[in-house]
Amino acid sequence: MYTPPESPATMELAVAPIRRLAPRASMPEKPFLRHFGFHRRPATSRRPRGPRLSATSRRSASGAGSPHFTGEDNLDALLQVLPSDLHDDLMGEPGRSQLVEVILDLGRLPEARYQGEIGGKYLRPTEVTMKDLEHALDAVGEFIDNRAGMAGTLHRISAIKNREGAVVGLTCRVGRAVIGHGDMVYDLLRYGKSILFVGRPGVGKTTAMRDIARVLSDELCKRVVIVDTSNEIGGYGDVPHAAIGRARRLQVPEPSLQHKVMIEAVENHMPEVIIVDEISTRAEAFACQSIAERGVMLIGTAHGETLKNMLKNPNLSDLVGGVRAVTLGDDEARLRRSRKIVLERKAPPTFPFVVEMRNRCYWVMHRTEKSVDMLLNGKLPLVEVRKRGDQFKVVIERWKIYNDNMLE
Template sequence: MESETDMEKLAAILPPKVTNHFKHLNMSDVVEITLDMGRLPEIRHAGGRIDCVGNIPILWRDLSFVCEKFPQLKNESFCEVPETLHRIKTAKDSQGKIIGISCSVGRFVTDSIDCISDVATKDKNILYIGRKKSGKTTKLRETAILLSTQMNKNVVVVDPYRDILGESDALHPVLKNVKRVTGNEGDFKKDLMLEAREIYNPDVIIVDEITTRQEIQVIKTLVADGVKVVASVLGTNLESLMKNPILFDMIGGIKTVTFSENEEKEENVLRADRPEFTRIHQPIFDTVIEILSVNMFSIYEDTVEAVDSILQRCPIDPDVRKAGPVNFFDERYKDSNFDVNSKKDVRVKSMKAIIQESFFHGASWMGQNFIA
């Protein structure tokens, strides 16, 4: 329901010569629609396929059809379709005239963290580690929805570039319980985190891609104040983060261990058998989740144990999980005495159910009519 409604909003701002072909194409996996002056409209799919629709090239009046709906494109190079995650980007010539428009199709991905929802809902600080384009921002968005809607937490997202919750000030209905702090150009993420604490007194603060020592120090302050922090960082795995001299402070810090010859002789232990490094202090984040792919994760629920085992050259095996199709509700929740934390594979209400409810209750807010 949610994807179809968002696609209708995107279709409403595109010229008819493009949208007339939508009904003949599979639009469920479309990632981008490109309108370049003098070329046929292109519809790009997730698998790499490109559909060139129609036989009439894009003319100036087609570009004007879109630009008239977004006056800010005269001065800005991009904007967002309100109440969606769709983004409009423009290409301009040397005189500043728009000669091309690219529409990036954004969707709320559902159920991709249902397999780790039992971990995400615990009262622990969580760090997502992943490569670029691995889905870190999407996982943070889903975590925000899960904690605010299912766990009734006061969740604030630090979103300086509006990447997590979208460009529009009117948030998507599924984000109705999530608050956001954004900034102007030049604002630092560390300052926005402190601002979020002062303004909203949150239970949870969510922040994307920690990169500096100053941001880590602010997170330490938030954790000391009792605020749960869910963050992401760029990396391949936990071991790569341990080798990062700027960011390893989040998982306890690493220092070199030195031994004198007398110490080795007294204990009769070879240097090769001794650990060369040791953890300095308690990690800021209690749990580390490596994003292996869009729907596969490696989970270290105890960061202390995971880091120490790597330093002692006997790394523990992570809990590897893969997301799959789930029901709206887990049958085990019919038993009110069931302990959520007693089993690793337990799931709270699925993301799909949360989004379905949000659209049902938010129908009047969106000005849409839904039929059950």
């Protein structure tokens, strides 16, 4: 991965002490925080120690330079779903700690996909049979909205069905408790501002939500409620996974009811923070606005790869301030040196911060209000790039000129 040369605007933080180096009023970061509207000293100067996961955190098998620490993954539980020959092969695979998903499609070769590898790896020379799928279905149980899980784990099994409703394919996705994602935005979490994460599928949005829930509930002692529509954040079963710490979890009976459960969380459970995954409809966007107006911090994810995508999405654009066309008078148009009809932000954003997750260890952070105004005026805003370098270090680059291909 390309690493820009050192400059005065570049700062490196080791992951281990990052909690103790979070911005305080007496540190050099104070002018930066004032720029983003932070004027109050945090309520606590040190992070209280919270309970750890039941499994000891360990460095992932990829060695130095890996973008995260890895907690328990209960991989053996997921592999029990597979036919015995595939289970044995994967248990003996040296790179199984980087396994992302296993694909079982009727009449095709079974395939395993790994983090950081292009394409997949075939697991055997014979095709998947209906008997293989029936073995997996017996182990998984009931599917809801074509998804199923295993109690006490974070794994997800998704089904592909034919027109008659029979399962003809399975995507067995590995769920892991990854510790360390919260450190990438820890300074923002301390100041209680709502944050929206956007990115394409597979970049780690849900994994980040899980660790942020743990940080907010255990280490910042917030009352956190997770609206868990597909049980991906808190895992399957009635008891949430230890990865979310002391955060509470509301399950959603149907995806179409997510916005109602969000409002219920505020009205019934007195949260300081609400975490919601996959905001996608106008009703959910309106629920986010209502919650933000009640003074509750929101941590959410949305479909889209960049802030520009959000502005173009009619259902979600209001989350970042919305867009409206304004007709200027002749004098005003001459003063601005623009056309008479221009685009402007129509309201304050629901989420003061937007984080574009370009990949698991490269995030672009926007101050939403300023970035949206500049983008609508045809200008490139200044953003902050947060990434992990060698030896698990977090590198923060400030005042970078934004563009769509920053990672390249």
